[in-house]
Amino acid sequence: MRSETRWAYVFVLPWLIGLALFQLGPMLASLGLSFTEYDLISSPEFAGTANYARMAQDPKVAVAIGNTVLYTALHVPLAIVLALGLALMLNRVGGRGAGVFRTIFYLPSMTPYVAVGVLFLFLLNGQAGMVNQFLGLFGIDGPQWTTDPDWILPGIVLMSLWNLGSTTIILFAALRNVPAELAEAAMIDGAGTWARFRRITLPMISPALFFVVIINTIASLQMFDQVYAMFFGNQATQQASGDSALFYVVYLFQQAFQFLHMGYASALAWVLFLVIALITLVQWKVGGRLVHYEAGDRA
Template sequence: MRRLRPETRWAYVFVLPWLIGLVLFQAGPMVASLVLSFTDYDLIGSPEFAGTANYARMMEDPKVARAIGNTVVYTLLHVPLAIALALALALVLNRVTGRAAGAFRTIFYLPSMTPYVAVGVLFLFLLNGQAGVVNQFLALFGVEGPQWTTDPDWILMGIVLMSLWNLGSTTIILFAALRNVPRELSEAAMIDGAGPWQRFRAVTLPMISSALFFVVIINTITSLQMFDQVYTMFFGNQTAQQSYGDAALFYVVYLFQQAFQFLRMGYASALAWVLFLVIAIITLVQVKVGNRLVYYEAEEHAG
């Protein structure tokens, strides 16, 4: 084996705590859940080998189909909306200069400091069809708002609305990217007679495309793994669990129910692995597509 340089060895020593954590708390449980996904396991008795029965069961389970449907619809609505809004906020932030800039940045980020569980409870009140602020606001315009929290046709829309509360990190990432767009490029374009929209399309957007790509991937993954807020709102206690049905059944919520409510650990592990594979595939596709659309500054020097 090749001898390591002292610095490298020290680097490993410093990384060691993290590596131990990774193996013990991430890789270990992941391998365990892969094994469990081929078993029948109720947490109390010992696991019994079940072959691919858990995976076969998923194919037939109508609730899995419903949960996937809800999750996909949510992701398709949330990701574009969240990024468009966050980008708009970042553009506004980028125009604010001077002392106010710091204050605004903090204010824009503040919602992200709210714990997800609190956001869930808060929006249950805000969205309430009978007494919520959202419908009171709509009533000002003579619109009778829908029953966001109880009408199965509107529950998912309400959740999307709530999800737009937590734009802080996406906004900050895009804002940082905007700050890195060289001013001279915009100025050169302006001198060439480009209008604001043209400058945004031809200069700003390509320059921040790598950051955009990053937030698309991150938002997609977190959308597919949506859990905390939805669980708090619609599954948090026994009364809630019997009151809203499947309209808010997200994939991870169903996984959690199978694991900890019905004690089907094997089945839940299988669900988890399918989700992992799906996310891996989606991310792979995004990377492939992204390679064609994203501009990386480093390429210029390489090429």
């Protein structure tokens, strides 16, 4: 082998080791483990497809999937519409002002999720929280966001919408790349604001929109930190919330590290992996038709 080629492998070697040790290896190991029962103490015992059969019958899995899917279905569209609104505002402010407001919109994204969860436990407090006091100003009697099983999930969605910083920045960056001449030409042709937005802006930023749909979906399906900080780990809060805050990864975490059902947790993990892979694939298929790429954009 030429010395140059040898050196090339030296440079990519850390990645290959990491790939084997922390990505591919664990993925295959978790597939294997998903067909066993393993509690860390005695060695794994082959269990066939028992873990998957158990998943199908476990009412908590159904609840966790329901909560996670409902959250994703609410969070993703709301987050993207709102972030697009913010990005359009930034784009209209323009110049230095845009930088200032961008900082303001991004600040919540610099708040550690545990702190976000804790903050919203206070803000959403049913008796005395700021949100309900604000609603009270309009004569609205706000719900018990953190204890009423019907209102816990909407409360979590509300909290998630405080964190739009990254999505906004990505969309704003895309908006800034839309050539001004296009809009000007359309204006001369008599196109109104809505027509220009619908026919020029939206198609031009559709790759970015598509990208934020994918990353927000993947992140939502893996929701953990904020919810865990708010509703789990403490007996009182956990009992008060029942299963209304039980998200899929929370349940996976509990199975693995509280009950030491490593095999069952691995089965849960693999199903999640397949679902995420499938959703991403479908989004690529559908997105491929909806997204407008400029020549050479697709690299």
